[in-house]
Amino acid sequence: xxxxxxxxxxxxxxxxxxxxxxxxxxxxxxxxxxxxxxxxxxxxxxxxxxxxxxxxxxxxxxxxxxxxxxxxxxxxxxxxxxxxxxxxxxxxxxxxxxxxxxxxxxxxxxxxxxxxxxxxxxxxxxxxxxxxxxxxxxxxxxxxxxxxxxxxxxxxxxxxxxxxxxxxxxxxxxxxxxxxxxxxxxxxxxxxxxxxxxxxxxxx
Amino acid sequence: xxxxxxxxxxxxxxxxxxxxxxxxxxxxxxxxxxxxxxxxxxxxxxxxxxxxxxxxxxxxxxxxxxxxxxxxxxxxxxxxxxxxxxxxxxxxxxxxxxxxxxxxxxxxxxxxxxxxxxxxxxxxxxxxxxxxxxxxxxxxxxxxxxxxxxxxxxxxxxxxxxxxxxxxxxxxxxxxxxxxxxxxxxxxxxxxx
Numbered sequence: 001x002x003x004x005x006x007x008x009x010x011x012x013x014x015x016x017x018x019x020x021x022x023x024x025x026x027x028x029x030x031x032x033x034x035x036x037x038x039x040x041x042x043x044x045x046x047x048x049x050x051x052x053x054x055x056x057x058x059x060x061x062x063x064x065x066x067x068x069x070x071x072x073x074x075x076x077x078x079x080x081x082x083x084x085x086x087x088x089x090x091x092x093x094x095x096x097x098x099x100x101x102x103x104x105x106x107x108x109x110x111x112x113x114x115x116x117x118x119x120x121x122x123x124x125x126x127x128x129x130x131x132x133x134x135x136x137x138x139x140x141x142x143x144x145x146x147x148x149x150x151x152x153x154x155x156x157x158x159x160x161x162x163x164x165x166x167x168x169x170x171x172x173x174x175x176x177x178x179x180x181x182x183x184x185x186x187x188x189x190x191x192x193x194x195x196x197x198x199x200x201x202x203x204x
Numbered sequence: 205x206x207x208x209x210x211x212x213x214x215x216x217x218x219x220x221x222x223x224x225x226x227x228x229x230x231x232x233x234x235x236x237x238x239x240x241x242x243x244x245x246x247x248x249x250x251x252x253x254x255x256x257x258x259x260x261x262x263x264x265x266x267x268x269x270x271x272x273x274x275x276x277x278x279x280x281x282x283x284x285x286x287x288x289x290x291x292x293x294x295x296x297x298x299x300x301x302x303x304x305x306x307x308x309x310x311x312x313x314x315x316x317x318x319x320x321x322x323x324x325x326x327x328x329x330x331x332x333x334x335x336x337x338x339x340x341x342x343x344x345x346x347x348x349x350x351x352x353x354x355x356x357x358x359x360x361x362x363x364x365x366x367x368x369x370x371x372x373x374x375x376x377x378x379x380x381x382x383x384x385x386x387x388x389x390x391x392x393x394x395x396x397x
Contacts (some may be wrong), residue, residue, distance in 0.1 A: 069232075080306045082322075119275060138373070
């Protein structure tokens with residue numbers, strides 16, 4: 001009788017243990033997946049064009065929950081649809097992550113917009129200090145060739161022409177913002193050919 | 205037989221784990237913006253008083269009010285709390301200079317936005333209201349002389365407006381700040397009788 005009761009208790013304890021372990025592991029797994037998704041920073045609405053990623057609907061009220069969570073996590077006040085669009089590049093056109101020890105050339109088309117700005121930031125979204133005091137370029141600042149083409153050189157060391165200093169950092173990203181752009185339509189299918197390419201040249 | 209039982213029990217346990225993980229994930233994704241919203245709004249309220257347009261300091265490597273901000277943009281913020289009255293926004297637009305307006309909830313979600321291109325006769329006149337305030341204002345409308353205001357109903361009583369001006373050259377910053385300072389953002393009482 002006593003043995004049977006004891007067995008009953010231990011059976012209850014095992015079941016309780018199973019529930020508890022399933023609960024804890026489930027909560028942990030759920031939070032972990034959420035963290036990974038948010039940290040990776042890719043919602044369903046993202047569109048990619050070459051090295052650039054953009055969120056056409058990020059500023060609108062019908063943003064998907066993932067994009068909303070990602071933006072909330074990063075603290076970014078994303079541009080609204082009528083203000084323009086922003087694109088982020090974490091690496092060059094070959095898919096390799098940016099290396100501050102290398103030089104990069106940005107050239108090619110920029111989608112039509114009233115103004116654009118190109119900014120070099122840390123992955124967390126902070127500006128990176130540099131001795132030249134230049135955080136980026138605007139569409140008016142950039143020096144162009146007679147045919148309107150231009151090239152921006154990213155480097156740690158002073159370069160002739162449009163030099164965007166990388167500064168003292170181990171990681172950086174590029175943000176391209178198009179203000180009052182013709183890309184406002186949410187259904188925009190972006191073509192990599194219409195976005196500037198990022199080519200790595202020499203490294204230290 | 206016992207082995208199959210064990211296998212089934214383990215499978216059931218695994219399903220339980222996955223179900224709980226799924227629920228936690230969904231709840232976390234939806235809860236995150238709400239949690240962060242309080243933080244964002246608190247940070248903004250610290251810098252700016254409701255019904256007042258305050259220019260934010262330019263982002264620096266060690267300190268930014270909003271991460272990923274464009275250093276070429278002079279940003280200002282005007283928080284509002286509609287329980288204190290509606291919010292009026294007026295701007296005289298200088299042609300050809302980028303000025304953007306985004307009306308956001310406390311979580312930073314945009315409910316309306318425009319640029320200087322939306323100006324009519326060189327002016328932007330907007331009023332942010334609750335649904336109840338809109339009813340009062342509409343009841344007072346003069347049919348012969350309709351108001352030119354852009355009336356925006358905010359989804360929640362608290363939020364903020366971000367007004368930004370682009371400085372195309374570093375030397376244009378002071379000029380961009382002047383353009384923002386000319387924008388009026390003020391609390392307006394809606395007659396409640």
